Amino acid sequence: MKRNIPLLITAFSGLVLILAYFIPMTQSWGEVAAIWFDILASIAFILGGGNLIKLHARKMALRQAGWAYSAITLLAFALTLFIGLSKIGVSPNLQFPDMAWSGHYRESGAPFWWIYEYAFKPLTATTFSMLAFYIASAAFRAFRAKNLEAILLLGTAFIILLGRTFAGIILTSWLPDSLAGLRIENLTVEIMRVVNTAGSRAIMIGIALGVASTSLKVLLGVDRSYLGSGEE
Amino acid sequence: MYTFLKNLDRRWIFLLMFLAVAIPILFELQFPEHPTGLAQAVFDEIEALQPGDPVLLAFDYDPASEGELGPMATTFTYHCAKKGLKMYFMALWPVGAQMIDDNIAKVIKADFPELEYGKDYVNLGYKSGYEGVIKVIVTNLRGLYTTDSYGTSIDSIPMMEGVTDIRQMKLLVNVSAGYPGTTEWVQYAITPFSKDLRMVAGCTGITAPLLYPYIPNQLPGLLGAIKGAAEYEQLVMDAYGGEKVDQKYMKARQRMGPQLIAHLLIIGLIIVANILFFMEKRKGVVR
Structure with a gap:
């Protein structure tokens, strides 16, 4: 039962979505299935939150390595959730001044806004910015012209790196118009338009075939890995 | 020198990268932009619209990629406001709603105070469901959206009157940081309804190569990373900016300075590393 009902729901929903795509009169069925999916996606946030609490609480209870980070994560999660849900510091909506909770949780100046503006925003931006440092370090340590493939990759990388800046224009602006195609900025466009597009299309077609085949297996109940192992 | 470079501590590289980014920012190093065909195509698609035409602006990014995508979102909003288009904002990323708030405050409320919420622009906010949301709103917007981002019923929003699905939009503008x-x-809105919908997009550098296969049929124009944003910014400001352009509409071009120096640094580091590699190879240290 625990496995058969999810299998039936999956097969039925998948079938409805396929029918809705090919038969216009069943389009509204597809819409209903998709709306249900969107509602379930919202509920997944609750499951995600529950899972986060479970994992980090276990880590803290067992005093595993880095348990202090888990404590910070849980504290931040609880604080943000509480402030957001209780709409602390949010003024009531002008249309409903008597209703304390009618204001919007993202209201400028409210504590939730403060958390977003002065904690979440700088922290995520900083984490992403770190990439520049690690990319530079990795490029120095790993990018070697060891063979023909590596040399081609290196040459392409140089053209793209230069072509995405003003340096590309300065370096080859002296080339006559008859050789304009060899200017770095134009080479960059051609590499992206021809070489990259050809490679990407091949990968996309491969992925699409794989997705179609896997989806069919899921719909027919052959692939049941998405249901988990069944063990707690 | 050879030994120093061979055993170079990565903290030296971090310091060099810090200087490569910080110095151009401090000295406001800026270069002229030469728009490429894709940026021109994005500009032309919006230019071809008439005042009052509805445009869907989907801001699917978060603060992590704000540095790369924020300037293009700002310029898109400015361009649409200048053209007098009706702007419908929405987001598929949870923090996308805040990105929309930022742009509304920074561009519309600050520079276009005559535009009225609900009549000239509306913020539909974030909806969970990823591509499931697109799949629904492309044929039935009201099946998912009953209120705007602030909880106001969309039936009481004047510009939502008669809007049943996003195929009624003259153009779809997407700013995207990934999935x-x-x-x-493209897959769930443009491809099945290619006769009804047109779309232009701006994306991060890492996702741009994956979107080239959709050009030009499904995606007539694409702004790739900060370079694409700078080109588009130049086009919009040349057309509408006047003589004195506000600093907030120069962000993409300002960020091209640090990008130039950082790229040159990376190229320099790779060259140095390869010189060391070939020296070692000659000595027989590596094969």
């Missing part, structure tokens, strides 16, 4: 984003909009 869900431009790929999903």
Whole structure:
């Protein structure tokens, strides 16, 4: 039962979505299935939150390595959730001044806004910015012209790196118009338009075939890995 | 020198990268932009619209990629406001709603105070469901959206009157940092309804190569990373900016300075590393 009902729901929903795509009169069925999916996606946030609490609480209870980070994560999660849900510091909506909770949780100046503006925003931006440092370090340590493939990759990388800046224009602006195609900025466009597009299309077609085949297996109940192992 | 470079501590590289980014920012190093065909195509698509035409602006990114995508979102909003288009904002990323708030405050409320919420622009906010949201709103917007981002019923919003699905939009503008984003909009909105919908997009540098296969049929124009944003910014400001352009509409071009120096640094580091590699190879240290 625990496995058969999810299998039936999956097969039925998948079938409805396929029918809705090919038969216009069943389009509204597809819409209903998709709306249900969107509602379930919202509920997944609750499951995600529950899972986060479970994992980090276990880590803290067992005093595993880095348990202090888990404590910070849980504290931040609880604080943000509480402030957001209780709409602390949010003024009531002008249309409903008597209703304390009618204001919007993202209201400028409210504590939730403060958390977003002065904690979440700088922290995520900083984490992403770190990439520049690690990319530079990795490029120095790993990018070697060891063979023909590596040399081609290196040459392409140089053209793209230069072509995405003003340096590309300065370096080859002296080339006559008859050789304009060899200017770095134009080479960059051609590499992206021809070489990259050809490679990407091949990968996309491969992925699409794989997705179609896997989806069919899921719909027919052959692939049941998405249901988990069944063990707690 | 050889030994120093061979055993170079990565903290030296971090310091060099810090200087490569910080110095151009401090000295406001800026270069002229020469728009490429894709940026021109994005500009032309919006230019071809008439005042009052509805445009869907889907801002699918978060603060992590704000540095790369924020300037293009700002310029898109400015361009649409200048053209007098009706702007419908929405997001498939949870923090996308805040990105929309930022742009409304920074561009519309600050520079276009005559535009009225609900009549000239509306913020539909974030909806969970990834591509599932696109799949629904492309044929039935009201099936998912009953209120705007602030909880106001969409039936009481004047510009939502008669809007039943997003195929009524004259153009779809997407700013995307990944999944869900431009790929999903192309696959679930543009491809099945290519006769009804047109779309232009701006994306991060890492996702741009994956979107080239959709050009030009499904995606007539694409702004790739900060370079694409700078080109588009130049085009919009040349057309509408006047003589004195506000600093907030120069962000993409300002960020091209640090990008130039950082790219040159990376190229320099790779060259130095390869010189060391070939020296070692000659000595027989590596094969």
